[in-house]
Amino acid sequence: MKDTFKHKGLRQQLVETIKAKGIKDENVLDAIGRIPRHVFMDSGFLDHAYQDKAFPIAADQTISQPYTVAFQSELLQVKPGDKILEIGTGSGYQTAVLLELGASVFSIERQRELYKKTSKFLPKLGYRPKKLIFGDGYKGLKEEAPFNGIIVTAGAPFVPKPLLSQLAIDGRLVIPVGDEVQIMTLFIRKGIKEFEKHEFGEFRFVPLLEDKN
Ligand code: SAH
Numbered sequence: 001m002k003d004t005f006k007h008k009g010l011r012q013q014l015v016e017t018i019k020a021k022g023i024k025d026e027n028v029l030d031a032i033g034r035i036p037r038h039v040f041m042d043s044g045f046l047d048h049a050y051q052d053k054a055f056p057i058a059a060d061q062t063i064s065q066p067y068t069v070a071f072q073s074e075l076l077q078v079k080p081g082d083k084i085l086e087i088g089t090g091s092g093y094q095t096a097v098l099l100e101l102g103a104s105v106f107s108i109e110r111q112r113e114l115y116k117k118t119s120k121f122l123p124k125l126g127y128r129p130k131k132l133i134f135g136d137g138y139k140g141l142k143e144e145a146p147f148n149g150i151i152v153t154a155g156a157p158f159v160p161k162p163l164l165s166q167l168a169i170d171g172r173l174v175i176p177v178g179d180e181v182q183i184m185t186l187f188i189r190k191g192i193k194e195f196e197k198h199e200f201g202e203f204r205f206v207p208l209l210e211d212k213n
Contacts, residue, residue, distance in 0.1 A: 001043075003036040010050035011037070014066055017052050023070040027078075031100035032070060037063075039125065040091040059111040062206055063091040064153055070097075075174045075186050075200070076149045078103045085144070085166070087137030087208070088153035092118040096127050098151070105129040106144055108137040110212040136212050140166045147171055155182040155205035164195060176203050 015033045023029060038049035040063055045055050054065040072094070078084060080102030086095055089109035095118075098105045107129055109115040115134040122129065133141065137152070138160045145166035152163070152175040163173055167189040176182030184200040 001036075001039045003039070007036060007038055007050070014050045014052060018067045018070050021052075021067050023067070023074055025070075025074040027101055028070050028073045028097070031073070031097045032066060034100055035093065035096050036125075037066070037093060040093045040096075040121075057091045057114070058117060059113045060206075061090050061111065061114060063093050064205070068203055068205075069094050071184065071200075071203075072151055072153070072174050073097050073101065075184070076151055076172055078149060082148035083144070083146075083168075085141055085147045085150045085163075086153065087140075087151070087163075089118050089132055090114060090153065092122045092127070094151070094153055095122065095129055095132075096125070099127050099129065103149075106131045106133065106141055106147075108133045108135050108141065110134075110136055110209060112213065134212060136210060137208065138162070138210055142166065149174070152176065152208065153205065154208035155179070155203075156208040159185070159187070164189070176205050178202075179207075180204075 015029050038046050052067050054062045057063050078101040082103045084098050084103040084105050086107040089107040095107050119132050140162040146168035148171050150163050150173045155176050171189045173187040175185050177185045181202050184203050186198040188196040
């Protein structure tokens with residue numbers, strides 16, 4: 001799929017929109033400005049790609065709203081070389097943002113169909129995560145821990161313990177917590193058993209489900 005001047009122009013408008021909504025991190029804004037979001041969506045949704053909205057992808061899932069992707073990425077404070085774990089690969093759009101920020105990315109998806117599709121798709125665009133995993137994100141990824149950051153891109157009814165325990169000291173967990181509506185929550189690990197907790201506004205995500213499918 002092509003990335004035309006029209007797409008680039010629409011993308012710049014999108015960057016301005018999320019900036020106006022309060023996103024300040026220039027690295028995050030630049031990443032959104034570089035990634036051709038339209039190719040992460042089915043062709044029928046091409047016209048919608050640069051609106052600040054979530055859209056359906058395969059397997060009843062959604063590509064998150066750009067503002068939400070930016071908000072979570074900003075909270076994560078990714079530095080080049082950071083080891084980041086993403087729960088909910090989905091379309092791979094958030095994965096691409098993390099890669100643009102210079103992270104070394106591990107990402108888990110529980111839907112086989114999406115896992116397969118996105119595993120093939122990302123390298124075609126030149127995006128190379130360290131590892132995409134078909135599995136259950138509630139468990140995290142113990143063999144690769146500790147992580148500088150963990151980002152959950154589905155609504156979690158509770159905070160899974162393994163995710164907290166797989167954070168490095170000073171590591172950050174960004175997770176929307178709640179059932180129908182979620183509160184964006186940031187945990188910063190200050191010591192072995194010490195975590196700082198910060199809460200942000202309300203968001204709506206598809207649910208974080210147990211087990212793989
Ligand atoms: N980051 C994605 C957002 C996709 S929506 C993007 O940018 O497109 C959330 C995704 O989380 C869905 O693909 C869903 O299948 C996945 N998911 C839900 N529960 C999960 C779990 N326990 N482990 C891993 N992935 C999960």
